Amino acid sequence: MLSYVLLPFIGFAIAMLVVSIGGGGGSLYVGVLTAFLGVSPAVAVTTSLATGILTTAAGTYSHWREGNVNWKLGGIMLVSGVIAAVAGSLISNALPEYVYTKVTGVVLLGMAVQMVIAYIRRRRYGARQPNAAPTRADGIRAVVFGLIGGLLSGVVGLSGGVPIVAGLMVLGCSSLETVGTSVFVLCGMAVASFAMHVSTGQVDWMLVLLLASGTVLGAISAPKLLARVDKGKLELVLQPVMMGLCTLMGVLLVVR
Numbered sequence: 001m002l003s004y005v006l007l008p009f010i011g012f013a014i015a016m017l018v019v020s021i022g023g024g025g026g027s028l029y030v031g032v033l034t035a036f037l038g039v040s041p042a043v044a045v046t047t048s049l050a051t052g053i054l055t056t057a058a059g060t061y062s063h064w065r066e067g068n069v070n071w072k073l074g075g076i077m078l079v080s081g082v083i084a085a086v087a088g089s090l091i092s093n094a095l096p097e098y099v100y101t102k103v104t105g106v107v108l109l110g111m112a113v114q115m116v117i118a119y120i121r122r123r124r125y126g127a128r129q130p131n132a133a134p135t136r137a138d139g140i141r142a143v144v145f146g147l148i149g150g151l152l153s154g155v156v157g158l159s160g161g162v163p164i165v166a167g168l169m170v171l172g173c174s175s176l177e178t179v180g181t182s183v184f185v186l187c188g189m190a191v192a193s194f195a196m197h198v199s200t201g202q203v204d205w206m207l208v209l210l211l212a213s214g215t216v217l218g219a220i221s222a223p224k225l226l227a228r229v230d231k232g233k234l235e236l237v238l239q240p241v242m243m244g245l246c247t248l249m250g251v252l253l254v255v256r
Contacts, residue, residue: 004037004194004210006255007032007207007210007211007214008210008211008213008214009214010032010211010214010227011029011051011210011211011212011214011215011218012053012214012217012218013061013214013215013218014028014029014032014215014218015055015058015214015215015216015217015218015219015222016029016218016219016221016222018055018059018150018161018237019055019056019059019062019063019179019183019218019219019222020179020221020225021165021179021238021241021242021245022144022161022165022168022179022182022183022242023163025048025051025052025055025215029044029048029052030044030045030048030053030228031046031212032211033047033048033207034173037207039204039207040233042202043202043203043204044112044233045197046162046194046198046202046203047196047204047207047208047211048073048205049190049193049194049195049197050203050205050208051207051208051211051212051215052180052186052194053187053190053191053194053217054208054212055212055215055216055218055219056183056184056186056187056190057187058215058216058219058220059180059183059187059219059220059223060180060183060184060187061182061220062156062219062220062221062222062223062224063176063179063180063181063184063195063223064180064184066176066180066206066223066224066227067179067180068087068176068179068180068181068223069177069180069183069184070168070173070177070180070181071167071184072134073134073142073171073173073181073184073185074181074182074185075140076143076146077132077142077143077145077146077149077164077167077168077181078146078184078185078189079144079146080143080146080147080150081147081149081150081153081164081185081188081189082150082189082192083147083150083152084146084147084148084151084153084188085150085151085153085189085192085193085196086150086192086196087150087151088150088152089155092145100131102253104152104230104248105249105250105251105252105253105255106254107148107163107250108162108163108166108246108247108249108250108253109247109250109251109254111148111163111166111167111170111246111250112163112166112243112246112247112250114166114170115169115170115239115242115243115246116243117167117170118169118170118171118172119169119239119240119243121172134171136243138171141167141170141171142167142171144167145163145164145166145167145168145170146164146167147161148167149161149162149164149167149185149189150189153189153193155221156200161182161186162245162246162249163180164181164182164185164186165178165182165242165246166242166246167183168181169239169243170240175238175239176226176227178238178242179226179238180223181244183219
């Protein structure tokens, strides 16, 4: 019973974290539901996706209010990501899982290298203008990163957030724009993933309500708190954190 009482507070903490660094929190929700409440994986996945939709929708709205969403780049990534996620779910059984895992790890490590290069370039020349119209080259790269994120979501079962965050960083977005735009993209991808999984797993709406009562508040609060932090200091902290997460996830998948 205590675990259920704590769910809104756990949801609030998770939402504050993922909406601050760019993500949906799906894996964290699944971990909480399966490890602490004994929920079956099938129910946990669909329940976490439903929660993730509400969380990222609230986070997108709050980031939009703070001017942190690049709708053009995000829209390109979202469309390509959803298409890739659907295709990935259809071909997920074509090759052994360990092959996908190793390839994913190598891809993420390659992205980490690109993020480091982009970080150095940004420190030297500055970030792109907020909501600046993407060039043709930017659009092509956004499509590629969206496809990678979607494939990771559909094939491997990851949220796809790391490639989206990496892509936005490589495209020269500031930390806040990277975070806000990635939350928007992941909201759309969560809707698509939920639609694909809802027929195979039951949703526990009571758990969604309990988690979302905390996650929505956390998702709305996080961008407002970030807006009060000095942007220069935020760039120094958030971007290395993002690069570190991408590198860590890539290494873990390669050596897994």
